[in-house]
Amino acid sequence: MTTIDPTAAAASASTGSASALQKLSGNFDTFLQLLTTQLQNQDPTSPMDTNQFTQQLVEFSQVEQQISTNDNLKTLVSLAQGRGSADAVNYLGKTVTLTNGTGALTNGAASWTYSLDAAAASNTLTVSDSTGRIVYSSAGETTAGMHQFAWNGKDSSGNQLPDGAYTLTVTPAASDGSAISSAVASSGKVTQVDLSGSIPQLMIGSTEFPVSDVSAVASI
Numbered sequence: 556m557t558t559i560d561p562t563a564a565a566a567s568a569s570t571g572s573a574s575a576l577q578k579l580s581g582n583f584d585t586f587l588q589l590l591t592t593q594l595q596n597q598d599p600t601s602p603m604d605t606n607q608f609t610q611q612l613v614e615f616s617q618v619e620q621q622i623s624t625n626d627n628l629k630t631l632v633s634l635a636q637g638r639g640s641a642d643a644v645n646y647l648g649k650t651v652t653l654t655n656g657t658g659a660l661t662n663g664a665a666s667w668t669y670s671l672d673a674a675a676a677s678n679t680l681t682v683s684d685s686t687g688r689i690v691y692s693s694a695g696e697t698t699a700g701m702h703q704f705a706w707n708g709k710d711s712s713g714n715q716l717p718d719g720a721y722t723l724t725v726t727p728a729a730s731d732g733s734a735i736s737s738a739v740a741s742s743g744k745v746t747q748v749d750l751s752g753s754i755p756q757l758m759i760g761s762t763e764f765p766v767s768d769v770s771a772v773a774s775i
Contacts, residue, residue, distance in 0.1 A: 643748050644748050646772065649772050651742065651757065652742045654740045655722075658720070659721075660708045660716065660760075661743070665706045665708060666704065667723045668701060668703055669704060669737060669738065670702070672737065673735050675697040675727035675729060676728060677727070678727040678728070679693075680693050683721065683722045684720075685719060690711070691709070697727065723741070
């Protein structure tokens, strides 16, 4: 018996469920025509084995279900993205906290809060740009507890750097040279939400941050 491969139709699902279903339907019609012709012309004394075309009918059904499942998943993803965009809009006008060390340099000013778990013999603060290049370095506070660091956006040579995302790294060390645990946070008011991409971006000044970077939200 001539066979039609039903799984070939599934390959077109990536270009759209409508195209995949159309190809599957065409393969199924051809399969039925071949099956009907063979049944009409089979030898009555030696009937054809039905197991083969029964298995193909099952395969056609499975492929059709898979295409339908893919279509439903696309719908769910679309709904989730829409919900994510709606949730992101709720950040407008609110102050968000970022705890990954990244902060926004806006109008030539940026600030961070950092903490030391214990007193340090030395502490180095470094600011890096979005490419990871260190643009500024200075000594930081060495006492245990919370500290503030305000940066005017100038590099170590005194050149004013453009507004954007910069990362503060705190490197405290004990008198014996061992590391001391530290944490860095920054905050800023969300002035705009960019929904043009697949993932909503929160705007603090002219700097974009993904919602996933936010660790806390304040209404003021």
